[in-house]
Amino acid sequence: MKQSIADLKRYPVFNRRGDRLGIIDDVVLDADGWSIRYAVLRYEPKGGPEKLLGVALDALTLDTENGCLVVAVDDDALRRARGFDREAPPPQPEPLFT
Numbered sequence: 001m002k003q004s005i006a007d008l009k010r011y012p013v014f015n016r017r018g019d020r021l022g023i024i025d026d027v028v029l030d031a032d033g034w035s036i037r038y039a040v041l042r043y044e045p046k047g048g049p050e051k052l053l054g055v056a057l058d059a060l061t062l063d064t065e066n067g068c069l070v071v072a073v074d075d076d077a078l079r080r081a082r083g084f085d086r087e088a089p090p091p092q093p094e095p096l097f098t
Helices: 075-080
Strands: 012-015 020-030 035-043 051-055 060-063 068-071
Parallel strands (some): 012 068
16 A cells, blocks of 8 residues: 555554654655655643654554554653654654664
């Protein structure tokens, strides 16, 4: 099954327990090889500020039955992750997802 980048954006992201973590906000490309470096998760914790996190593509599993992506990480680990500024994305995904 092929997916476009436009389809990937706005996909909801859940952890394996079924907790909604946020959505895919964007993707970061490697300008030299025109490959995708990572997906940008807009993490939306309950009761906390949103933050952007780089997620390696191989850390995401497509759940076609439920129309979402699943990542094997818990909410506490995401709350501790630093996140990044949209204007200064890191060159690599968050180590939590690699």
